[in-house]
Amino acid sequence: MPRPPHARDKVLAAYVGLLVEGERGATMDAVAARAGVSKGGLLYHFPSKDALAEAVLELFAQVSGDDLVAMRSAPEGAAKHFVRTSWQVDHELDPIYRAALRLAQAGHAGALAAIDDLHQQWLAAIEAEVGDPGVARTIMLIGDGLYHQTSMPGTWSHDTFAAALPDLLAQVDRLCGR
CATH class of the missing domain: 1.10.10 (Arc Repressor Mutant, subunit A)
Known part of the structure; x- marks a missing residue:
């Protein structure tokens, strides 16, 4: 038990x-x-609330660090891993990411720095794989768009992107020249 x-x-x-x-x-x-x-x-x-916020950021660092390790070691590559996981709002990182984002939106400097750092590391991992900063940014925007759409209320985007994911991953391959 x-x-x-x-x-x-x-x-x-x-x-x-x-x-x-x-x-x-x-x-x-x-x-x-x-x-x-x-x-x-x-x-x-x-x-204090500051102590709570710091604990959230510690948890965010741990969970996002685990995500980066998974991304960098994904057999399919960092780019496809990023896109594949961007629409999974039921992942352990999602609520902690959104909590850190709320803290950043409220002006918490540490949260803003943590979010910025994670985005820079995601971009760096993709760029290290694809070798082209413009392609890496495009792939990040694909993932960010998926995340935005699937975090909206309703089921349309989830059902639509679940079916479209293989095509999106094929587009990532084309962007990367594979």
Whole structure:
């Protein structure tokens, strides 16, 4: 039988969930309520919203680092891996990425730097494979467009892109001269 999550993990997951829904609603009281802990229990693990934000960014660094390792070692190559995974909003990285993005949108300098760094590393991995900065940026934009479309409400984009993914990956191959 798996152990129940520790209070710290529950609090951090609650904060991530609230950030994804909207940064303004991610108050300390809301975090404690969603995590099912007392305010004192919350403050024991995270004495401030800044401490919560830093924990999100630590988790973001860990999960995005794992994603970069997978991207760089993907048998299909970094470019196709990036496009293939860009529309998967059920991936472990997605809610943490969106939480970091919300923090960045709210002016958190560390979150903005972390998002920028991840995007630069994604681009560098693609460029290292394809050898052309313009092609690498185009592939990034394909992936970003997929992510944007599949994060929209409804099922149209998910169903459409699931069927179109092989064609998009073939386009990536053409862009890369394969």
